[in-house]
Amino acid sequence: MLKLSPICSAVVLALSTLTIAGCSDAPEAPQTKTPAKQASTSKADIYQDYLNRDVRDDIFYFVLPDRFENGDPTNDQGSQTDPISRGGFDPTHKGYFHGGDLQGLKNRLDYLQDMGITAIWLTPILRNRAMQGPSAGYHGYWVVDFTELDPHFGSNDDLKDLIDTAHSKGMKVFFDIITNHTADVIKYKECHYPDGSHRNTETYLCDYKYMEQLAQGDTYTPFIVEGEENLKVPAWLNDPKYYNNQGDSKWHGESAVNGDFMGLDDLNTRMPEVVDGFIDIYKNIITNFKPDGFRIDTVKHVDMSFWQKFSPAIMQHAKEQGIPNFHVFGEVYDGDPAFLSRFTTIGKMPAILDFGLQGNADAVFANTESPQKLEQLFDDDDYYRDADSSPDQLLTFIANHDMGRIGLFLNNNFPDSSEAEKTQRSILTHAFMYFARGIPVVYYGDEQGFTGDGNDQAAREDMMPSVTASYNDNNLLGTDKTTADDNFDQTHPIYLKLAEFADIYKTHAALRKGIHLTRHADEEPGIYAFSRIERSEQQEYLLVFNSSTEQKKVVLDASSKQYQPLYGAKLPLKAQNGSVTVNVPALGFVIYKANDRINPVIASDIKVVTAEVDKRSPDFINIEYDLSGITQQPSLYKVTTEFVNHQGVYQMGATDFTPPYRAKILASDIKGGVNGQVRVTIDNLNGDVQQKEISLKL
Structure with missing residues (x-):
């Protein structure tokens, strides 16, 4: 465990910066915070109004209630009347119930709120078969009753009380649901x-x-x-x-x-009776408990036709129940956006968990792979763009209860590195998750430096004092504590950093919902630079991350004469000859905001350069455009594609804000397929709008 001198500890607590790197043998990564400017819309307004808040403004916390806090020991054994849901309590065994419940979670809402969390995602909490083989249903994925809370966690009234209390604090509550199995x-x-x-x-x-x-x-x-x-x-x-x-x-x-x-x-799930049955089950859940959304388990193991009916029906019912921003996201355990996106396009699901970002972010910041992997990842965002979904609705994460923790990956990839370096890499990877496009999800315990010994049960430690030997021998990052201690430490360096990131995130809309535009990616460990640009504000937020253990610099085209520092630097950036030079500390990052709006550009023409069956997702036609006369970087353009459908009318296809401009259209929807016709509208977001009808037959 990390040993801090009294002086170094005091600096960590006083400045809330990771100066532990400067108090050890790890490479220095100073991160100096400049107070963020208040956005034009008060963040207090939207963060008190949970009901009307856009999900893209949220920060999620993913938690197993059983492993969080025991607020009511009387329910540790589960049901008093139904033997199928009784027992399985043994806090010494990593595969059994440990006693955490909804009362415990309610008792710790302030801990989450102080970290900046605005939405809580619970693993399944409906009544389970308590024991199945050599393990217990502490995780919630063995449901027998889809109408009531598992008694190990409390009662239906306890669930309503938790939701009401969270809502009173402006926080949302999301349920993890299952349709694949019982x-x-x-x-x-x-x-x-x-x-x-x-x-x-x-x-x-x-x-x-x-x-x-x-x-x-x-x-x-x-x-x-x-x-x-x-x-x-x-x-x-x-x-x-x-x-x-x-x-x-x-x-x-x-x-x-x-x-x-x-x-x-x-x-x-091909049977209409099963589809309708589950729609009724989860409509009733929404009606009775009023959650703010669902995470859906094992989505790729369910027939696609199920999702095409289920997702729209659930979203519509939530609106009818007075939940206008109800959000649904699915678990599709795969890292390829060409496959993941099929469930938001063909499957009509609003969003999925972004396993692509998880794998690539961890490869770059929790390992030593090329930052160009991130450039490719975001270039693949075109797969997610259709009439009713987009990549900024994806839930992003870097660790979870199945694959394991960021601390585990760091221990595996850097067995000889100092604890301070691993702690800094955890912070850096979390920061990337917060500020890249998508909605960030913190896996419980990662803010306390949990590491775990592996995946699944080995990655599901207790936040409350644990008596599980295989957990308590773990070396946590950034602290002298073990999981045998109470780990709701609000002075932990990772917790402090995540709270700081949340404040910046909430203050600047562009960092939540802005266009994500790659600016530079090194081939070797080093720089990944990108912009976030809010469409109405049109001022560039420049973010530069350094995955190297050495200080790096990068020269980028400037969109403004000057940039103000928001994080990681003290002095403004000044453009010289149309460029800025950005210095980034080892394993650190900086955020700057441009003083000026991006200069508008006008394309002289648009033409189709590619129209072919998509090589990675053959059900789709890949259409790529060239906008003539655009050389400025960054530049702003909205490219909207409509296509002629089988009824002979134009139908919305996709919208793209980042070059190379593309549309991925389901081939079966287009009259004539690759020989069909599209109407392309290009908008420079400054009043110049051009439209052109183009035959795809090249």
Whole structure:
């Protein structure tokens, strides 16, 4: 653990800057904060009004309630009346309930608010099967009753009280929901004995049966163990006919959608009755509890047609219930934007978790890979742009409960580096998540330097004092504490930095909703520079990150004669011969705001240079444009693509604000496909609007 001298500790606490790097053998990374200027719209206004606040203004905190704080020990064993949801409490075991609950979370709302958190995302909290095999349902993903809170966490009234209290503080509450599966109740005669125990005691798996096998009559015979026929609520979920019953997933091909998750009962999400049933379930959840949105589990393992109906129905119902900015985002565990985006375009889901950013941000700042990976990542944002979704609605993160913590990645990638360097890298990676496009999500405990020993159970430590030996032997970043201590430390250097980042984020709309434009990316570890530009303000925020352990500088085209420092520097930047030179400390970053608006530019012409089936997502046509006469960087242009649909009328396709300007249009929607017709409107956001109809046949 990091040992701070009394003087160094005092500096950390007094200045709230990571001067620990200057008190150790790690490379220095001084970060001097200049007070941020207040935005024209008071941040206090939107951060008190949770109901009408745009989700892009939020900062999320993702938490497992069981591992946070035990506010009511009387519910530690769960249900007093229903044995299926009772027991599983053993705080010494990382796979059992540890006692955290909603009362504990409510008691700690001020801790989250002081860190700048505005939205809390809870892992699933509906009533679970308490025990399943050698583990407990502390995580919430083994639901048997979709109408009530799991008694280990409290009552339905406790949930309403938590939401009301959070709302009174201007904070939102998001539920983690499941449509792919329920708890493991259905068994197969070919795999299980009558008591439900498994015939295969080596793998405890049932071989997956493909659709071709089913067509030939090779099927499993589902049954339910006596006494468990009516476990699930609502009652229709107890009928095996609504499930695929094809055995355990092989995690690829058709089995990824139709197979059971290690025995969990996989629903047939192609059936209209299942789609309508889950729409009703979650409409009732919205009506009864008034959450502010849903995170949806295991999205890619559900049939795409399910999402096309489910997502719009849920969003519409939330609006009817008086929740105008209800947001839905899905978990699609894949790092390729060409695949991830299919669920926001074809699947009509408003947003997904940005696994692409997670992988690339960690590769650059928590490892030593090229910053050009980030340039490519944001160039791929065109995949997300369609009529009703965009990349700035994605939820961004750098660690989670499945893959593990940022501290784990740092320990694995830099085993010989000092703790101070790892702490600084954690702060730098978090900063990138806060200020790049998207909505930041902090994984609970990362603000306290938690590291974990691995993924899954090993990454789900207790914030309250832990008695789990495999957690308590971990070396936390930035502190002398262990997980055996109370870890709600508001003087922890990472916590302090995240609170500081939140204040900057909330003060400047461009850092929340501005256009993200890459300005420079080094080939080797070093500089990634980008702009955030709010469309109406049109002043550049220049952000330059340094992933190297040495100080770096970069020369960039200037959009203003002078830039004011907002973070990481003391003196203004002054342009010379149309350029600015930006110096960035080792493992640090700087933020500047331009004094002047970006000069408007006018394109002399627009033409299609590419119209072809997209190589990475063949269901789409990739259209790329050239705007003639634009050389200034950065420059502002809004390029909107409409296409002629099968009814012969123009339909909205995509909007792009960053070069190279593109549109990704679903081929089946365009009359004539790659030989169809588009109407392109280019707007320099300063009054010059041009429109052109173009045949895609080149």
